Amino acid sequence: MKNLKLKAARAGKDLSQQALAEAVGVSRQTINAIEKGDYNPTIKLCLAICKVLEKTLDELFWED
Amino acid sequence: MKNLKLKAARAGKDLSQQALAEAVGVSRQTINAIEKGDYNPTIKLCLAICKVLEKTLDELFWED
DNA sequence: ACTTTATGTCTACTATATTTTACATTTAAT
DNA sequence: ATTAAATGTAAAATATAGTAGACATAAAGT
Numbered sequence: 001m002k003n004l005k006l007k008a009a010r011a012g013k014d015l016s017q018q019a020l021a022e023a024v025g026v027s028r029q030t031i032n033a034i035e036k037g038d039y040n041p042t043i044k045l046c047l048a049i050c051k052v053l054e055k056t057l058d059e060l061f062w063e064d
Numbered sequence: 065m066k067n068l069k070l071k072a073a074r075a076g077k078d079l080s081q082q083a084l085a086e087a088v089g090v091s092r093q094t095i096n097a098i099e100k101g102d103y104n105p106t107i108k109l110c111l112a113i114c115k116v117l118e119k120t121l122d123e124l125f126w127e128d
Numbered sequence: 129a130c131t132t133t134a135t136g137t138c139t140a141c142t143a144t145a146t147t148t149t150a151c152a153t154t155t156a157a158t
Numbered sequence: 159a160t161t162a163a164a165t166g167t168a169a170a171a172t173a174t175a176g177t178a179g180a181c182a183t184a185a186a187g188t
Contacts, residue, residue, distance in 0.1 A: 016134055027177050032136070039175065040108040042145080043125050057121035061107050080164060091147055096166065103145065106175075 002037045005060050009053040010035075024048040066101040069124050073117040074099075088112040 010020050017031045024031075026045060034041050034049075041049075046061050053060070074084050081099070085092045090109060098105050098113075105113075110125050117124070 018134075028135090029137090029178085030176055033176085036136080040106040042104040042106055042175070043110050044104040045176090046107050047125075047127065057126055061111075062121055063111065082164075092165090093148090093167085094146055097146085100166080106145070109145090 001063075003035050003060070006049070006053075007035050009055050009060060013053055015052075020049070020052065023052045067099050067124070070113070070117075071099045073119050073124060077117055079116075084113070084116065087116045 010017070015023070017035070018028045021028045021031045024045065025048070030041070030045075033039055043057075046057060050057055050060055074081070079087070081095045082092045085095045088095075088109065089112070094105070094109075097103055107121075110121060114121055114124055
């Protein structure tokens with residue numbers, strides 16, 4: 001399923017997928033795939049995203 | 065660096081590396097490597113571990 | 129209309145997470 | 159002292175995360 005929390009947090013920082021990708025050092029396609037919900041990023045990448053967006057792991061990646 | 069929070073949480077549930085590995089569906093070496101701090105698991109695996117150990121992502125995998 | 133920026137999607141390639149098998153060491157129990 | 163369970167570690171193989179390049183579309187600006 002889509003990661004809308006990530007999408008929203010990115011929008012809240014006014015960053016494009018490209019800009020976020022550069023900030024965390026991955027490709028734009030990777031960010032797009034994560035938001036789309038295709039696959040599971042590594043925890044290292046999740047942490048990098050959290051720090052750029054100033055959110056916690058639980059806020060962006062927890063799921064029930 | 066070692067993930068001692070994970071090691072402690074596992075001990076708190078009285079589970080061996082093997083038992084935790086089986087509970088989340090990975091090999092014992094994978095759990096060992098994560099505790100040892102060698103590499104980065106996927107978020108999916110982190111979530112599975114959290115649910116078995118009844119901890120949040122932030123409790124087990126956040127790092128400053 | 130035209131250009132630019134942001135996004136969605138696909139394919140083929142590369143890097144790395146995870147498995148399997150195996151062996152050594154430690155720890156706890158008997 | 160011996161046995162069994164738990165852990166640490168390593169090499170080779172497999173699955174999948176992530177890259178690079180390309181093309182299409184939609185929205186926004188000029």
